Amino acid sequence: MLVTKKLLLVLTFTLAATAADKKPAPPKLKEFKPSKFNFFSPEQDVQLGKEAAAQVEQQFEIVKNAELDGFIMNIGRKLAAQPQANGAKFPYSFKIVSDNSVNAFALPGGSAFIHTGLIAKADNEAQIAAVLAHEISHVALRHGTNQASKANFMQIPAAIAAQMAGSSGGLLGTLESAGIGLLANGAMMKFSRSAENEADLLGAQIMAQAGYNPIEMARFFEKLEAETGKGNWITNMMSDHPNPGNRVKNVEDQILAMPRRDYTNDAGGLARAQAIVKSLPPPRKKGTPSATASAPANAPLPGLEELRPSRNFKTAQNNAFSIAYPDNWQLQTDAQGGSVTIAPAKGSIGQGQQMQLGYGSQFNFTASNGQAVDIQAATQSLVKSLTQGDPNMKVVQNPSRTQVDGYQSMVTYMSTASPFKGQTESDMLLTVALPQGVFWAVFVAPANDFNNVQPTFTQMIQSLKFAR
Numbered sequence: 001m002l003v004t005k006k007l008l009l010v011l012t013f014t015l016a017a018t019a020a021d022k023k024p025a026p027p028k029l030k031e032f033k034p035s036k037f038n039f040f041s042p043e044q045d046v047q048l049g050k051e052a053a054a055q056v057e058q059q060f061e062i063v064k065n066a067e068l069d070g071f072i073m074n075i076g077r078k079l080a081a082q083p084q085a086n087g088a089k090f091p092y093s094f095k096i097v098s099d100n101s102v103n104a105f106a107l108p109g110g111s112a113f114i115h116t117g118l119i120a121k122a123d124n125e126a127q128i129a130a131v132l133a134h135e136i137s138h139v140a141l142r143h144g145t146n147q148a149s150k151a152n153f154m155q156i157p158a159a160i161a162a163q164m165a166g167s168s169g170g171l172l173g174t175l176e177s178a179g180i181g182l183l184a185n186g187a188m189m190k191f192s193r194s195a196e197n198e199a200d201l202l203g204a205q206i207m208a209q210a211g212y213n214p215i216e217m218a219r220f221f222e223k224l225e226a227e228t229g230k231g232n233w234i235t236n237m238m239s240d241h242p243n244p245g246n247r248v249k250n251v252e253d254q255i256l257a258m259p260r261r262d263y264t265n266d267a268g269g270l271a272r273a274q275a276i277v278k279s280l281p282p283p284r285k286k287g288t289p290s291a292t293a294s295a296p297a298n299a300p301l302p303g304l305e306e307l308r309p310s311r312n313f314k315t316a317q318n319n320a321f322s323i324a325y326p327d328n329w330q331l332q333t334d335a336q337g338g339s340v341t342i343a344p345a346k347g348s349i350g351q352g353q354q355m356q357l358g359y360g361s362q363f364n365f366t367a368s369n370g371q372a373v374d375i376q377a378a379t380q381s382l383v384k385s386l387t388q389g390d391p392n393m394k395v396v397q398n399p400s401r402t403q404v405d406g407y408q409s410m411v412t413y414m415s416t417a418s419p420f421k422g423q424t425e426s427d428m429l430l431t432v433a434l435p436q437g438v439f440w441a442v443f444v445a446p447a448n449d450f451n452n453v454q455p456t457f458t459q460m461i462q463s464l465k466f467a468r
Contacts, residue, residue: 029257032084032141032202037436039156039320040108040145042089044171048145049109051172053093056113061283063096063116071273072096072114075125078210079133080110085206086140094132098283102224106135108144116277119270122220126265129210130217133203141202143195150367150436157320194370200247201254208255213263218251301420302346304449307359309344309456315463316342321439324463326456329360340364342460349419356419359453361460363441373433375401379410382431382440392417393427405466408433418446426450428457434466 040048063069076094080087092110099115106112112135114128122128138144149156156175191199200221204214225247309326316323316331325331325342332341341348343360366378379399387393397413409432418425428443443457 029205030201030254032137032198034140034142035146037149038142038146039149039160040142042142044160045139045142045145046090046109048171048175049107049111049139051170052107053111055172056107056111057095060113061098063098063280065096065276065280068096068119068273068276069094071269072119072128074267074269075129076112076132078212079129079136079206082206082209084140084202084209085136090139092136092139098280100283104131104135106139106144108139108142110136110139112136112139116280116283119273120277122270123223124216124265125267125270126207126212126216126263127220128270129207129212130203130214130220133207133210133212134199134217135203136206137199137202138191138195141195141198143191143199147191147195147367192370197247197250200251204251204254205258208258208261208263211261211264213265214251214255214258216265218248218255221251222248299349299420301358301418301423301446306346307344307445308449309453313459313463320467322463322465323363323460325361325460357442357444358419358423358425359445359449361441361443361457363439365436366438366440368437373438375408375410375431375433375438378433378438379412379429379431382438383412383414383429386414386429390416396426399431404430404432404461404464407466415447420446423447428454430461432464432466439466 072094076092079085080092085092087110090110092112094112094114096119097113097115100117100120101115102117102121103115104113104118112132114132118128118131160171160174200217204217207217208214310328312327313324314327316325323342329342329344329347340363341357341360342363343357347359348357376399383395383399387395393414393416395412396415399410399412402409402411409430412429412431414427414429416425416427417423424447426445426447430441430443432439441461443454443460445453
C-alpha cells in the first residue's frame with residue numbers, strides 16, 4: 001500500500017491525539033467489609049469486649065485525669081461518628097493506659113485503650129487520630145473475633161454453645177476455661193498483615209471524614225519505622241502492628257482516591273495533653289501472678305480393657321467439623337494447649353500444657369492467615385516441629401497422600417517414648433489442607449497395641465466432615 005507523507009502526518013497526529021485522550025483511570029476508594037468467617041455475632045463482639053476490658057483494667061493502670069480523658073474522648077468521638085466506624089452497632093469507649101510505650105489497642109465491640117507514650121511522642125493530634133482510626137477499623141471489620149475464629153477453628157463453636165446453654169463465668173470466661181487465650185498474646189490481639197493493611201486504609205478514610213489529614217497516618221508509621229531500634233518506647237507498636245508491606249505507599253495511594261477536603265492536624269489541645277502526661281507519676285503495671293504446673297511423671301500402663309475403644313460410635317459436631325468416635329471415650333478441650341482430645345479416661349497423664357497423651361487422639365488447627373496451604377510443605381514443617389520438640393520422636397514411614405472429606409491430606413507414621421512407663425509409642429499424624437489453614441491430628445497408642453486400635457483411628461478419620 002502506498003502511504004503519502006500527508007496521510008502519514010494525519011495518521012501520526014490522530015494516534016497522538018488518541019493517546020493523549022486516554023488518561024490513566026483515577027484510583028478508586030477501596031471498600032472493606034468484615035469477613036464472613038466468624039463464629040461470633042456482632043452482639044457477642046460487644047459482650048466479649050466488655051468482659052475483656054474489665055480484665056485489662058485490672059492488669060494495667062488506667063489514668064484518671066478529666067482533662068486528658070476529655071482530649072482523647074474528643075478525638076475518639078469524631079472518629080466513631082463516621083459511618084464506616086459502625087458506631088450504632090459498636091459502643092466505642094476510649095481510656096488511657098499509663099505506659100511509656102507508643103501503642104494503642106482496641107477490643108472487639110469498641111473498647112479502646114491508648115498508651116500515654118503515644119500521646120507523648122505524637123507530632124500532632126492527627127497522628128493520634130490515625131492510630132485510633134486504625135484501631136476503630138479493626139473493631140468495625142471485626143478482625144479480633146475473625147482472627148480468634150481462625151486460630152481456634154474447633155474449640156470456639158463448642159465454647160459458645162456451652163456459654164449460651166448457661167455456662168457461668170461469661171463468654172470470655174467460658175472461652176478461657178476451654179483453653180482459648182484471647183488477651184495479651186492471644187489470637188484476638190494478633191492480626192495478620194492483610195488485616196493490618198485493611199485497618200490502615202479504612203482508618204485513613206475514617207480520619208479524613210472526621211477532618212484529620214490522612215497523610216499524617218503515613219507520616220506517623222514512617223516515623224515509627226525510622227525510629228525502630230532506637231529505644232524501647234517504639235517496640236510495642238511495631239510488634240503489635242506488623243507492617244503489611246509498603247505501608248506508607250499504600251496509605252498515600254488511598255489518599256489519592258479520596259475527595260478533597262479541608263483538614264486540620266491539631267485542635268490546640270496536644271501541647272496541654274503532653275504536659276499532663278509528662279507530669280504523671282511513673283507507670284506501674286498491676287499484673288497478675290501465674291501458676292506453673294509441674295511436669296507429670298511416667299505412670300504405669302493401665303489395663304488395656306480400660307483403654308481400648310468400643311465398637312459403638314457417637315458423633316460430636318459443631319460449626320467447624322463433625323467426627324464419630326467410640327462411645328466409651330471422652331471428648332475434652334485442653335484448658336491450656338487449646339487442642340481437642342478424644343481419648344479414654346485413662347489415656348493421658350497430667351493436665352493442660354503438661355498433659356501427655358498415651359492412648360487416643362488429639363486434634364488441632366493452625367490458621368494460614370489467607371495463604372493457600374501447600375499440604376506437603378505444611379506436613380514437613382509440622383513433622384520437623386514435632387521431632388525438634390521431642391528428641392525421641394522419629395519418622396518410621398514417610399508421608400503418603402490421601403483425601404479427607406474431599407481435601408488434600410497426608411498421613412505420616414512416627415514413634416517415640418510413651419508417657420506410660422516402659423512403653424514405646426506409635427503415632428499416626430494426619431494433616432488436612434483446608435481453605436482457612438491446616439487441620440491436623442495425632443492418633444496415639446503403645447506400639448504393642450497400635451494394630452488393634454488402628455482400625456478405629458481409620459474409621460474416625462473417614463467420618464471427618466468439615467463445614468463449608
